[in-house]
Amino acid sequence: MTPLEQAARAAQHAPSVFNTQPWNWRITGEAMELFADPQRRVDSIDRDGRLLLLSCGAALHHARTYLAAAGWSVTVARLPDPGRSDLLARITIGHPIPPDPEATRMAASISRRRTDRRAFGDRPVTDFELTKLRRFVESEGAYLHTVRPDQIAMLAVSTEVAAGAELDDPAYRADLHQWTSRPGYTGDGVPPATAVKPELRRVPVRDFFPDATAQLDAGAAHDQGAAYVVLFGNGDQPIDLLRGGEALSALLLLATADGLATAPLSDAVEAEWPRHLLRGLVADIGEPYLVVRLGYRQDREPVPAAPRRDLRDVIIITK
Numbered sequence: 001m002t003p004l005e006q007a008a009r010a011a012q013h014a015p016s017v018f019n020t021q022p023w024n025w026r027i028t029g030e031a032m033e034l035f036a037d038p039q040r041r042v043d044s045i046d047r048d049g050r051l052l053l054l055s056c057g058a059a060l061h062h063a064r065t066y067l068a069a070a071g072w073s074v075t076v077a078r079l080p081d082p083g084r085s086d087l088l089a090r091i092t093i094g095h096p097i098p099p100d101p102e103a104t105r106m107a108a109s110i111s112r113r114r115t116d117r118r119a120f121g122d123r124p125v126t127d128f129e130l131t132k133l134r135r136f137v138e139s140e141g142a143y144l145h146t147v148r149p150d151q152i153a154m155l156a157v158s159t160e161v162a163a164g165a166e167l168d169d170p171a172y173r174a175d176l177h178q179w180t181s182r183p184g185y186t187g188d189g190v191p192p193a194t195a196v197k198p199e200l201r202r203v204p205v206r207d208f209f210p211d212a213t214a215q216l217d218a219g220a221a222h223d224q225g226a227a228y229v230v231l232f233g234n235g236d237q238p239i240d241l242l243r244g245g246e247a248l249s250a251l252l253l254l255a256t257a258d259g260l261a262t263a264p265l266s267d268a269v270e271a272e273w274p275r276h277l278l279r280g281l282v283a284d285i286g287e288p289y290l291v292v293r294l295g296y297r298q299d300r301e302p303v304p305a306a307p308r309r310d311l312r313d314v315i316i317i318t319k
């Protein structure tokens, strides 16, 4: 397998909204191209494709991280063809270089990282760790705001009201059903084994199974030590969201490498009005992309891995 094929394989582990994995790769000679798959967009909550672009950005960063760790120089062109909005990026491989030690650490987290929807324990995430994560996110062109204790109630209410409004929408219910009842061969969607039963939480976690068939218990902890961070950027053009997704991947991989459990929360950014409230949380200086809960897990048992699409459906190799 060539380094580019291995990079596309590594990218398959990237997180994505509803585990839609809305991307494809085309590998030709020295280049790999990342395409968005709009058919995999979750229309009821993502008509403008923000979450799809964040997900594709995360896949792009996974591929970049793999190649940097494997010791390859690359050039990355984002949205290289103005006539083709589905062509999100082209990575061209260069010459061998010494492996980047930080990328090596993060690449080791690629297959270990999982969205953990259970409650995290009392051990707090330190300011030192949050500063490190913030700097890393900034090196990827986005920003991180740690939600202050006096802002948690606002985040909780925005998330709860946004989630409630979505559950009242038949189109959302239909999307939820579609992406939580996938036949095994599709290798996508959110299975009950990775979803958490609804419980009172500091900030609500998405209820993927309103019919009460989620299998994970939130556990004995109460997210007391959890940090809630808002990933935000300068705008919401496709290039901003793609970069935002790369920053999301950087955040999740570094956090995982440092022993933190992570869980993205996007309910509050999916509709304009709660997103407006989140803009207030970041003092109106940027566009909120996503909330992430970070913490130390009480339960040492890892959550089951979410399925992944067959690589033969995702990677096209042409001469």
Ligand SMILES: Cc1cc2nc3c(=O)[nH]c(=O)nc-3n(C[C@H](O)[C@H](O)[C@H](O)COP(=O)(O)O)c2cc1C
Pocket: 013, 014, 015, 016, 017, 018, 019, 051, 052, 054, 055, 058, 113, 114, 115, 116, 117, 189, 190, 205, 206, 263, 264, 265, 266, 267, 290, 305, 306
């Ligand atoms: C843009 C984006 C939004 C997401 N929103 C949520 C969310 O609101 N709630 C949630 O529990 N997980 C959310 N996730 C996590 C995905 O559901 C998860 O990545 C996917 O199911 C694959 O599982 P894994 O992360 O364990 O590999 C989101 C992920 C991304 C990239």
